[in-house]
Amino acid sequence: VKIVSVVGARPQFVKLAPIHHAARAAGVEHVIVHTGQHYDPLLSDVFFEDLGIGAPDVHLGVGSGSHGVQTGAMLGALDAVFDEHRPDWVLVYGDTNSTVAAALSAVKLHIPVAHLEAGLRSFNRRMPEEHNRVLTDHAADLLLAPTQVAVDHLTREGLAERTVLVGDVMTDVLFDVRDRVARRAADEGERLDAAEGEYYLATIHRAENTDDPARLRQVVEALAGLDRPVVLLAHPRVVAKAAAHGIDLDRGSLTSRPPLAYPDLIAAAAASAGVVTDSGGLQKEAFLLRVPCTTVRTETEWVETVELGWNVLANTREEIAAAVTRPRPAATDAAPYGDGHAAERVIAVLSERR
Ligand code: UD1
Incomplete structure (x- = not known):
């Protein structure tokens, strides 16, 4: 074949x-x-x-x-x-x-x-x-x-x-990488400059959140106003759009840095207090790692993560702030993926x- x-x-x-x-x-x-x-x-x-x-x-x-x-x-x-x-x-x-x-x-x-x-x-x-x-x-x-x-x-x-x-197949690779990351030495891979369990990990790249300056400003303000440090792994699209519209990605609680390699991303998500994202994959990775996720979109394809309580859709500043500080979801051994x-x-x- x-x-x-x-x-x-x-x-x-x-x-x-x-x-x-x-x-x-x-x-x-x-x-x-x-x-x-x-x-x-x-x-x-x-x-x-x-x-x-x-x-x-x-x-x-x-x-x-x-x-x-x-x-x-x-x-x-x-x-x-x-x-x-x-x-x-x-x-x-x-x-x-x-x-x-x-x-x-x-x-x-x-x-x-x-x-x-x-x-x-x-x-x-x-x-x-x-x-x-x-x-x-x-x-x-x-x-x-x-x-x-x-x-x-x-x-x-x-x-x-x-x-x-x-x-x-994302479950296949996530399980494999999660186990590899758990076994690796303290000096292996790239780590965030943030205390374990004390930061939110964020990614924003979709056209609907980045291309309209007013919308991008609203999302950035929401992240900058959160109650813990927020590390934004900045996709080239968000960097380019922020620069074009004069929006600062480093202010308040928010700091931005380049994207991470996949094993480092998984380690950073697993050690975070929560994930805030508009990515499809990261919603699922957060669920599989049992890290609470807030999705900055009006709908999701991965409805199982929402039904099981591990993902919340949030768009305004107030909705995002409420979603990231919500109580930890109930433990589950459901395996929809x-x-x-x-x-x-x-x-x-x-x-x-x-
Ligand atoms: C694409 C996919 C999206 C996926 C995402 C993951 C489409 C329509 N969208 O969106 O489904 O979730 O990838 O990242 O196929 N750019 C760079 N360097 C790069 C790639 C892109 O600077 O290596 C810039 C380009 O100049 C472009 C912008 O980023 O303006 C967007 O790139 P594009 O190829 O449209 O895709 P994504 O937004 O990444």
Whole structure:
């Protein structure tokens, strides 16, 4: 069996790691294509190194641009790559522009497409990611769903026959990295300059929180006014937008610093008093680490984290302040995101159905 994985943005490198290891263990040929959507070493190279993936086999180097320019550049370049490799499967991940470009290119070359993390829905049609995931699900031949909620969405859209529930590969990698971080020496990895259990860890990068200056100012003020130190791991988008609008990311309780490598991020989240984020992945990582999460969005795809009490949606300054100081949620051993063996199931399904 030959699989070509297409990735381009930070969360996809994390999901790629368990798939790559499972493919190797099963003796499956696995070709990795990096579109170049994320090109900063801190958003890209360190993930390949720390998660033991090695270098991508093909790098398209498309870089930044408007959605149309970025997606179009990927489409053009991927045609040639797929035509050369002619894999049994093209595997696409999540909801980025790299995902939809790869799915569209492959289906038109009649190469079977599998979508990992299929069936997630925010039902917010202003999010570029929502269009990317809906279009990809309807184009793909095999829908690898992480949760029962995702399976239910796909069923309602008439896609049940193409759907398989495999669990969430982010659980695989989180469990693995959490255990590695717990065993590592005190001087290994990069640590935050903040006292354990005494700070909130924050990430903000979504267009809806960063692109409008008034909204970005509101979010930054909310973080700066919290009752403990807040460490913001600043994505290039938020740094660029803050600079453009003259918004200071270091004031009051808030300090900003560059993003962390994945193992260091997990260590920093586990040692925090809470996470404040608009990232998809971090909401789930906080839940799996049993760290309370506050999500700065009006909806979430990961509804299980909210239902179980470990995640609260908050948007205004008052809502965010109330959410981070809420009482610790009730302990739970619910496992909506699988058992940490999703990637093995993905490789088994792709091998059986080629
Ligand atoms: C993308 C994904 C989003 C995912 C996120 C994770 C889409 C539509 N969005 O958003 O689903 O949650 O990645 O980070 O695909 N930039 C840099 N250096 C980089 C990458 C980007 O400076 O290495 C700057 C670019 O100039 C651009 C901005 O950051 O203006 C946004 O980059 P973009 O590729 O649009 O994606 P993200 O916002 O990161």
